[in-house]
Amino acid sequence: MIYVVYFASAGVPATGLSPSIVTYIKVSDGSSGGSAPSVSELSGGFYKFTASPSESLLVRIDGGTSLANADRYKVMQVTTNDGALDAAITSRSTLTAQQVWEYATRTLSSFGTLVSDIWANSTRTLSSFGTLIADLWANATRTLTAGTRDSQIDAIKAKTDNLPSDPASNTQVNTRLATSGYTGPDNAGIAAIKAKTDNLPAAPAIEGNVQGHVAAALAVYDPPTKVEMEAVVAPLALEAGIEAHVLAVLNSYDPPTRAEATADKAAILTAIAALNDITVGELLAGDLSDSLSFPANSLADRLRKLFWILCNRLVITDGSGAFTAYKTDGVTPAATGTITDNGTNTVRSAPTWP
Structure with a gap:
């Protein structure tokens, strides 16, 4: 496949360059794509090189130091599909579509799955029927065959026949509720209950229960008596006790x-x-x-x-x-x-x- 690149300097075709391919790597993993082909000049700033890649390659071409950096490099991708022309097309008929259409005895021997393919396409459109409908209606032996959805249509109709003429009517709903034994809520009773509960605090508690818990806590608590407290404090305040401690310290001192x-x-x-x-x-x-x-x-x-x-x-x-x-x-x-x-x-x- 022949690839062509164009070099220009400030908008003017750049001729007489000696471009070279400085990057020739695989797009898949960045490894080398092999020996890079040489680049030759055509004319008017156009240059070409020939390559037949086995996979997609990234190519960077350097136009040379005579160009500004903005004009110097060209980057492109070459793929295996670049030369994917149908080689067999040269063996086909040379007749144009117009010539085939004008042929007097043209015949389509088989449609294959063409009709089903067209019908299955989500965006199928008939831009113009021409005189097709009139031609069909004018045909003396025209016949419309039964559709394939008759059974589904009949099933739907059997169900809709049981619906009232106005299924969303309030009258119909009230009638059905009346015959179902439904009893409406006691709105007055509910309102009375709400009026009482609105007067309750956020955390209601019975006063008697509170007093009971307090009494139980006081019964468990055992504070020291006056005699017990005096017995603990008394030794600390006695002069004799202080003297005893001083004497004990003096006796342990060894000057x-x-x-x-x-x-x-x-x-x-x-x-x-x-x-x-x-x-x-x-x-x-x-x-x-x-x-x-x-x-x-x-x-x-x-x-x-x-x-x-x-x-x-x-x-x-x-x-x-x-x-x-x-x-x-x-x-x-x-x-x-x-x-x-x-x-x-x-x-x-x-x-x-x-």
């Missing part, structure tokens, strides 16, 4: 003895004496020379270490963050450690003393 308190004082004094390893004169002179020897973790030892860290030379290695604090001579290491910085906090490790 330290004088000996225990003195022992703690002696331990404190011993700890203070252990720190007294430097004289007042030495503190005032400030002699914390590297050559002096102090007991480990003594006050003098801690002061000199603090001096080394705060006042002396400190070397920090950039790459690792390791640091070394030197003694007063500037050569002998006094302490080592590391400094880390995560961009938010800078942290120094505890120093290590040689």
Whole structure:
């Protein structure tokens, strides 16, 4: 089957293009429809390609970059029915319908189911009878055969014959009701009942029943007596009871003895004496020379270490963050450690003393 597309640029036929099929997929599942055919130019902006699809395909043709995007692409669907012409038509008679109608001895040998098909069609219409009715009436031997609905018509008539001449008449209805023994409602009695019930509350209750329920509830309720309440409250207000509770608390308290308190004082004094390893004169002179020897973790030892860290030379290695604090001579290491910085906090490790 040959398919033709038209390309134009701003309404002017676009000639000299080299269009190509860029999409050639199956409509059923979007998979490839095989190798796309080539597109060739006819004339005047028309181009063609040939395809014989085995199922419906979606085709998108690209006219090329010389066209604006609005004019560049053409989309179409090709199907298996595009070439569905009746191949046998070439073997049929070449006579036209007019020639057949004018043929003097034309004959229809059989109608088949034509008449029933026409009669069954819900929208059948005869546009013109011509002289058909007059021709039938003028025929000397015309005959109308019996219809096929006679039995149904007779059954309907048998039922309608039993209906009164005016089936919807009020007179007929009243007559039938009168003969059926029907008794009308006591409208007056109903109205009297309604007049009484209208005076009732939404939830009516007998006063005697209410009193009975209240009495039953009061009989079940057992409140404490005055004696019972006084017996419960009295212990709370007695001075003797309060004193008993205080004594019980004091008896459970175990304060330290004088000996225990003195022992703690002696331990404190011993700890203070252990720190007294430097004289007042030495503190005032400030002699914390590297050559002096102090007991480990003594006050003098801690002061000199603090001096080394705060006042002396400190070397920090950039790459690792390791640091070394030197003694007063500037050569002998006094302490080592590391400094880390995560961009938010800078942290120094505890120093290590040689």
